[in-house]
Amino acid sequence: MKEILTALGRIFIRMPIGMLVVLKHLFKKPVTLDYPRKKKPMAPRFMGRQYLERYDDGSERCVSCGLCAAACPADCIYMEPAENEKGERYAKVFEINLLRCIFCGFCEEACPEEAIFMGHHYEFSADNRDSFIWTKEDMLVKHPRKDNPFKTLFRRVRKVYGVGEKKG
Amino acid sequence: MSEVVKEKITAVDTVTCTIDGQQITVPRGTSVFDAAGQIGIVIPAFCNHAKLKPVGACRMCYVEIEKMPKLQVSCATMATDGMVVSTNSQQVREGRKAVIEFTLINHPLDCPTCDKGGECDLQDLTFDHGYDDSRFGFDKMRFIEEEKRDTFDDLKIGPEIVLNRNRCILCYKCVRANKEAFGEYDIGAFERGDLTEINATPGGEVSNPFSGNLVEICPVGALTNSDWRYKIRVWLTKTVPSICNFSGSGTNITFYKEDHKNFVYRVTSRCNDAIDDGWLSDITRYGYQIVNSESRLKTPLIKKGGKQVKASWDEALAVIKKHMGQIKDQSGGVCIGGLISPSLDNASLYSFSKLFRTVFKSNNIDFRGDYRYLPSVTDSLFTIAASQPFSISDIEKSDVIITFGTDLIREHHNEYLKIRRAVNFYNSTVYSVNPYAVKTADIAKSEMVYSPGTDELVINGICLVAIEKKLVNSSAAAKLKSKISKLSPGVLAKLTGLSKEQFEELAEAISSAKKVTFIVGEIVARSLDRDKICAALSNLNKLFGVQDKGQLAVLSRYANSKGAQKLGLSATPYEIVKDELKKIWGEYPDCQPRNTDAMINLMKKEEIKGFITVGANPMRLYPDRSFASEGLEHVDFLVACDMFETETTELADVVLPLCSWAEYDGDYINLEGKVQTGKQAIKPKYESKAAFEIMELIARQLGAKLFENEQVKNEEIEKLLKLDSVLPWPDDFLKIEYEKKSSQDGYPVPLFICDDPHHSGHLTEKSPSLLNFSDSAYVELSKGLAAKIGVADGDPLRVESPVGKIVVPAKISPVLNSDVAIIPRNFSSTQTTSLLMRKKRVDSVKLTRVEE
Amino acid sequence: MTFYSPVLTNAKEIAGHDKLHLFEFVEDEKQYQLKRYLKHGGYAAWKTVLGKMKPEEVIEEVKKSGLRGRGGAGFPTGMKWSFVPKDSPKERYLCCNADESEPGTCKDRVLMERDPHVVIEGMAIGAYAIGCHLMFCYIRGEFHHCIERIEKATEEAYSKGHLGKNIYGSGYDLEMIIHTGAGAYMCGEETGLLNSIEGEKGMARIRPPFPAIEGLWECPTIVNNVESLAAVPHIINRGADWYRSMGTEKSAGTKLFSLSGHINRPGNYEVELGFSLQKLIYDSNYGNGISDGKKLKAVIPGGVSTPFLTPDKVDVPLDYESLTEAGSMLGSGGVIVLHEDTCIVWTILKLIKFFRHESCGKCTPCREGTGWLEQIIQKIEDGRGGPDDLEKLDSICGNILGRTICPLGDAAVMPIQSTLKDWRDEWLYHIEHKKCLVKQDFGF
Secondary structure: OHHHHHHHHHHHHHHHHHHHHHHHHHHHHOOOOOOOOOOOOOOOOOOEEEEEEOOOEEEEOOOOOOOOHOOOOOOOEEEEEEEEEHHHHHHHEEEEEEEOOOOOOHHHHHHOOOOOOOOOOOOOOOOOHHEEOOOOHHHHHHOOOOOOOOOOOOOOOOEEEEOOOOOO | OOOHHHHHHOOOEEEEEEEEEEEEEEOOOOOOHHHHHHHHHOOOOOOOOOOOOOOOOOOOOOOEEOOOOOOOOOOOEEEEOOEEEEEEOHHHHHHHHHHHHHHHHHHOOOHHHHOOOOOHHHHHHHHHOOOOOOOOOOOOOEEOOOOOOOOOOOOEEEOEEEOOOOOOOOOOOOHHHHHHHHHOOOEEEEOOOHOOEEOOOOOOOOOOOOHHHHHHHHHOOEEOOOOOOOOOHHHHOOOEEEEEEOOOOOOEEEEEEEHHHHEEEEEEEOOOOOOOOOOOHHHHHOOOOOOOHHOEEOOEEEEEEEEEOOOHHEEEHHHHHHHHHHHHHHHHHHEEEEOOOOOOOOHHHHHHHHHHHHHHHHEEEEEOOOOOOOOOOOHHHHHHHHHOOOOHHHHHOOOEEEEEEEOHHHHHHHHHHHHHOOOOOOOEEEEEOOOHHHHHHHHOOOEEEOOEEEHHHHHHHHOOOOOOOOOOHHHHHHHHHHHHHOHHHHHHHHHHHHHHHHHHHHHHOOOOOOOOHHHEHHHHHHHOOOOHHHHHHHHHHHHHHHHEEEEEEOOOOOOOOHHHHHHHOOOOOOOHHHHHHHHHHHOOOOOOOOOOHHHHHHOOOOOOOEEEEEOOOOHHOOHHHHHHHHHHHHEEEEEEEOOEEHHHHOOOOEEEEEEOHHHOEEEEOOOOOOOEOOOOOOOOOOOOOOHHHHHHHHHHHHOOOOOHHHHHHHHHHHHHHHHOOOOOOOOOOOOOOOOOOOOOOOOEEEEEEEEEOOOOOHHHOOOHHHHHHOOOOOOOOOOOOOHHHHHOOOOEEEEEOOOOOEEEEEOOOOOOOOOEEEEOOOOOOHHHHHOOOOOOOOOOEEEEEEEO | OOOOOOEOHHHHOOOOOOOOOOOOOOOOOOOOHHHHHHHOOOOHHHHHHHHHHOHHHHHHHHHOOOOOOOOOOEEHHHHHHHOOOOOOOOOOOOEEEEOOOOOOOHHHHHHHOOHHHHHHHHHHHHHHOOOOOEEEEEEEEOOOOHHHHHHHHHHHHHHHOOOEEHHHHOOEEEEEEEEEOOOOOHOHHHHHHHHHHOOOOOOOOOOOOOOOOOOHHHHHHHEEEHHHHHHHHHHHHHHHHHHHHOEOOOOOEEEEEEEOOOOOEEEEEEEEEEHHHHHHHOOOOOOOHHHOOOOOEEEEOOOOOOOOHHHHHHEEEEOHHHHOOOOOOOOOOOOEEOOOOOOOHHHHHHHHHHHHHHHHOOOOHHHHHHHHHHHHHHHOOOOOOOOHHHHHHHHHHHOOOOOOOOOOHHHHHHHHHHHHHHOOHHHHHHHHHHOOOOOOOEEE
């Protein structure tokens, strides 16, 4: 007798409750996206593939100091510094092996020139291993980012002219 | 100061003080800084340098001393008895904090672009002692270089030195080292207060032969050199201890290498007080670049149809087997000769000797490719003089130092600096006696310039005057008097161009000195009459007892000249070496020994048919180019091993690529006779092989075997090195005849061929940095001579000798004061040795202006 | 003819005075000529010394007189001379420090311009005492007229045999070189001066070794102030006891004071040591009171490198010990008087600007610290000061004081420290109200 009552209870009370959940979800917005036609906006602090920032005047920020490479726990950054025609230091070679990268963001934190940033880009699958080695050309942005929080990072300095130099 | 330090050497009295609770006894005159260092307490400092006088500028090395109210700088405070020092008290820590804070006020935080990052004293000490945050809320000072980004205010102040004045913390180490250690004044401090800047002297550039040291001692990245600039971070490199391959004294160096790229990034010093005091010459510092050079020989080359083509080692060795075997079988091994560079390591030299003497059974080997015609093959007195013991560190302990026939800044940089140190820190007296004015003279008490080719007369003059003045033992004097020529000191003075007073000055200096150092150099060693000069030196040594109270030696010029001598690489090795070799090998060829000159002569007669050069370049360095080239062209089969294409490899039938000294472990014997090891830094580049490997391969091709294994080789070398290689001077005084040599008419100016201060031998011209200092030959003249000829600095000048003619730009020397011409031999673009005649004591030339 | 430096002196008072002596003939327009100098008893001491005295006796006499260095530190002159090693085989040198560059001090200049021979005579006696045969007179480059006068006087002395070879037939040779500086404050410091003579940058050297042991070219060298040397001939002439009778027990003799600032009669006055500062300022023979009848605010007693004195401390005897007790220093005797309408912050800003400009750049605390101090004080003066700035000033001053090679670092911070202590309310007012407490209506 008791079993019958329990079974009836399941059919008439519990089942409608379950159906109600289904019914509810029927009218909710779906959590999945119609990827790749639609893409999910990323959280501001999402750490995707790295990119290299520029100064407002268009020059590269990266001076190839090697701190990101030193900070990298996966040892995936390789760089070679060089001197440009103005006598300034820049990265002649800058490579990140994304197969090894664990997207920890240490490189971004280590960068003293605010040159390397973790972007929001996460689609970089490829069919050969070589394409996972991203070079400077791949990572350097075309134009300086408008909303760069470090835009004003030019050092404020008092000018002093040395002996025998032209002023002005 | 100097007196204080002098006491340090003859330390009799000591003081005992307490540093951080530890008692220590040090010689009087030791600074608290050094005393603390001895018990392992490191006091932080920027401006203190062990080899310079204290200046107390950085104020970082504060210590607290009981009974003194203020903090004291430990670098300039001498330890006294009963002193109680505390190096880590609260007050001291705050003092240091304050200094770091002050230092950082105007120091830019551009560590990312700074090459010193990772090995910067300021970084380290800030980390250890500084505040976490800055209280300075103002803009930093900036010496601005327009049109550059804000962290790149670099200024090129020399061929290799880049200065960033913003980073400079004004420890004045560079200025002090330049002045106190190198005697150069091309860098200085200008302006005052916080505007003070280090810079090259107005209108000049920092290009002295020791300028690289300024970069090394800079505690921050204010001075960097283009060699290391923006190449690699220091923490990515590994260090390897090694030995300089360009100097005779065996400067201790450290290679910075990177394994993945198999690349040497730079050379720094590995301070060895007995040899180099931690100073490197630019040759040592930048000369390593030849290791990385792209123009190195990459594969063996074989001459096919008059053209050299690339080949594999097997092919090359097969050719050698064919031809050498043929010569050996048909004409005998005596028809094969060889010349090796004295810069190679012991194993290579010994293998070379063994290859010739046991496989070819020939005595035709030599290592002195740049010494001219030798009248006698045995060359005995010179060999004796060159074998004499010498200690570099004894230079600064000598109160009288005489440099005879040596232009130290072109030959022996370490000794040059040691002499400067002896004068500046130990009040020694230096006499410079040379056929032309040299740079050493600026610290010399008196400089004596004698007429070229009268070297032995100068020595005779000193001896005669000493006898006349009764400065020496009378019995010895009487014996000598009968031997040397009847010329009176007055006549000698006239012949040599010195005055009798100058002879007297020298004689008095030598006889009254407590400790003498008598340095004889390359001008004597390369002279035709070196035996005669060495006979005079033998007399002088005996008369004054120079070696009883000091040292007298002909310094060996190359990295392993001494080793070559000891291992019996000359055609006529020492008797004991010969005996030992006989014992080791069980055989020794009894054929005629032939040195370089004799071999080239035989080549011309086609009696030497096969010839092997290893690292040697007789075409460039033998002092008679036409003679050398004629000889080498007559050789049937020439094998040349070298790192680069040279004049000699161009003629060769087989060219084999040779390793540089950075690519294998090797032992080198410096001019003191000290064995030092240079470790392998990188794997052999391209297909090059070390010389000892090549010798072994050639031997095996000819069906023989040099060594069973490495150990046998080392044991054999060990046996030879154990021999006492100091040859005794002759027992009696020697007779010296003076023959008057008429000077060549129409060629009035004596010519000296030597190294450029920034180059050594024929290899350094492959180093880009050294080329920045000096990249082509020139003829160095005194101002007076230039005026006589009517040329200005840089004007082309025709230099003509009876046998050759070259056109080179004139360079007016600030040092020279007599009518001589000096041409460097280091540049392949100028065939300098074509002016020389092998049988001439002093070459002379005619200088004429090239009309436009 | 007029003097190039027409400052007031108390020569009238001194004439006939049996004690004051330095300025006795200073108003005599012909005193700079050898003839007039000889008439006034010149070179008598030099003759006595060469003829009758041994060098040790000269040193003993000067020691006994209690003469102390007038350049600022007040080190006993005779004692300094006796530090020259007697058995050293090296040359010895004597340098006269005529590089008077302390702001507020202009006594040596007057002495050299108007009575150059007494300086030369004093130098000669000093040179004889230490056994030196070559002496230097290092004159500030801006003192064109002094240089002219000294050069002329030297020429005259040479021509009449007071200098040169075999002076007065005694067999003693003495040469003199006049070296002009380029006007750096640093070269007034003795080791900086030595560096400058050697041709190096004018930077202080680290001590020990003291110049008396290793100075010029590592040889024993004595550096003395003009005024100390000028007193020496008088001591020889009139005896050590006479000199000793003047001044106080520990500070014997007379001293020249240069009075300047807000004072009615600015000028150079010779007084005995121990003279009251109050009297010097207010007595009609000397300062004759504060200008415009205003109230006194502060006195700098010994050149700008000494701490300021508050008005309540003005009644202090002018000698080395009493001033030290009062919290300041006698220094070089440049008394600067400031009246009530002077802004202390503004004054200190002027001082620190000077010290920053004159810092030689050798040791870190002074080189970087003075610049930092100037920027902070400028900020306060401009009304941009923050609440923690005074604390910062205190701490920076503490980090510079006693931590530098030469006294310039101390000199720069001591006035700041003293004003921060005594006029703190004024500093605070500046920071809080962003303007001066007093209304300043003048400009130097």
